Amino acid sequence: MFAMEGPGNCTVKNDCGSSVREWPRRLRSVSTPRVQHLQLALLFIFVFLLARPVAKDSNIVNHLRAELSIPNEVQIVVVSYDPLVFSLQPMDTHKDRFLLSMELGFLLMLDDDELRAALAHELGHVWIYTHHPFLQTERMANNLGLRVANRASFEKIYAKLWAYEGASGVPIDDLLGPPVGAQNVPRSVVSETRP
Numbered sequence: 001m002f003a004m005e006g007p008g009n010c011t012v013k014n015d016c017g018s019s020v021r022e023w024p025r026r027l028r029s030v031s032t033p034r035v036q037h038l039q040l041a042l043l044f045i046f047v048f049l050l051a052r053p054v055a056k057d058s059n060i061v062n063h064l065r066a067e068l069s070i071p072n073e074v075q076i077v078v079v080s081y082d083p084l085v086f087s088l089q090p091m092d093t094h095k096d097r098f099l100l101s102m103e104l105g106f107l108l109m110l111d112d113d114e115l116r117a118a119l120a121h122e123l124g125h126v127w128i129y130t131h132h133p134f135l136q137t138e139r140m141a142n143n144l145g146l147r148v149a150n151r152a153s154f155e156k157i158y159a160k161l162w163a164y165e166g167a168s169g170v171p172i173d174d175l176l177g178p179p180v181g182a183q184n185v186p187r188s189v190v191s192e193t194r195p
Helices: 035-066 114-132 139-146 151-165 172-176
Strands: 002-004 012-013 019-022 073-079 088-090 096-105
Touching: 002 172, 035 073, 088 114, 096 114, 114 139, 114 151, 114 172, 151 172
Parallel strands: 073 096
Antiparallel strands: 002 012, 012 019, 088 096
């Protein structure tokens, strides 16, 4: 509970019931023409850095949505930090609209093919949400993404992701399945039974 005591001062009751004096924080504003120009320049750079990737990514997402027959709207947001680096979440309870969050630092590391693979993977999650919501797996999202992006791009993006996160990763075949050519290679089978 707050009670005002004099101009700019306030008292807060703590858990024990005693009063603790807190002073309000005030920001100092430096307003010189030089600072204003710097602020304007930084704003321009920030908008330039964010606007170009989002517009490009939106075009790629819309193209991939068409290729994967996903009618759901996907809104893109570029953030300074995302615990999952790239993540997707429904924006409503009906799962008609989704929010795709991308961490700027990692986004700027990707070439066009890797970006396409990352976005295809996230759209795989959209497809799963709308068709099999209880089966969300990375492998299933990758299988759907591999319909519209090549395996080499997926392998490169996982290598970059693990380096970016400082993680060791997992065997790539666990995430992508065996390479297409390896599926038709005959393997020797050794019996586990003994005579």
